[in-house]
Amino acid sequence: MSNTNANFEMTGILLGQEVRKRRTAQEKIAIIQQTMEPGMNVSHVARLHGIQPSLLFKWKKQYQEGSLTAVAAGEDVVPASELTAALKQVRELQRLLGKKTMEVEILKEAVEYGQSRKWIAHAPLLPKDGE
Numbered sequence: 001m002s003n004t005n006a007n008f009e010m011t012g013i014l015l016g017q018e019v020r021k022r023r024t025a026q027e028k029i030a031i032i033q034q035t036m037e038p039g040m041n042v043s044h045v046a047r048l049h050g051i052q053p054s055l056l057f058k059w060k061k062q063y064q065e066g067s068l069t070a071v072a073a074g075e076d077v078v079p080a081s082e083l084t085a086a087l088k089q090v091r092e093l094q095r096l097l098g099k100k101t102m103e104v105e106i107l108k109e110a111v112e113y114g115q116s117r118k119w120i121a122h123a124p125l126l127p128k129d130g131e
Helices: 002-015 025-035 042-049 053-065 067-072 080-116
Strands: none
Touching: 025 042, 025 053, 025 067, 042 053, 053 067
């Protein structure tokens, strides 16, 4: 048992047992911006900050999609597919609202025309002009 502990301690010493550091959105953005400086590349910047290049590429992709800034602003991050679906639904609802508004205007004009011709005696459900 003591031999196993000795091996574990040696492994810990050799591997350095680092604690992962969580970086804020501002730190990630600053690191990403370093990769855009002349003479810098992702691998070099990753080595400077002790992170994997694949992680830096992931951050860069998130930054380009706007995900990192959304997190920095305290907003929820939604996938692009959900955003597209929501925008499509908004357009459809706006179209329906426009259609219904036109229908209401046409019906109002029809009622006014009917009242002017004395075809409609009264319209109790319609608001008066001042209301």
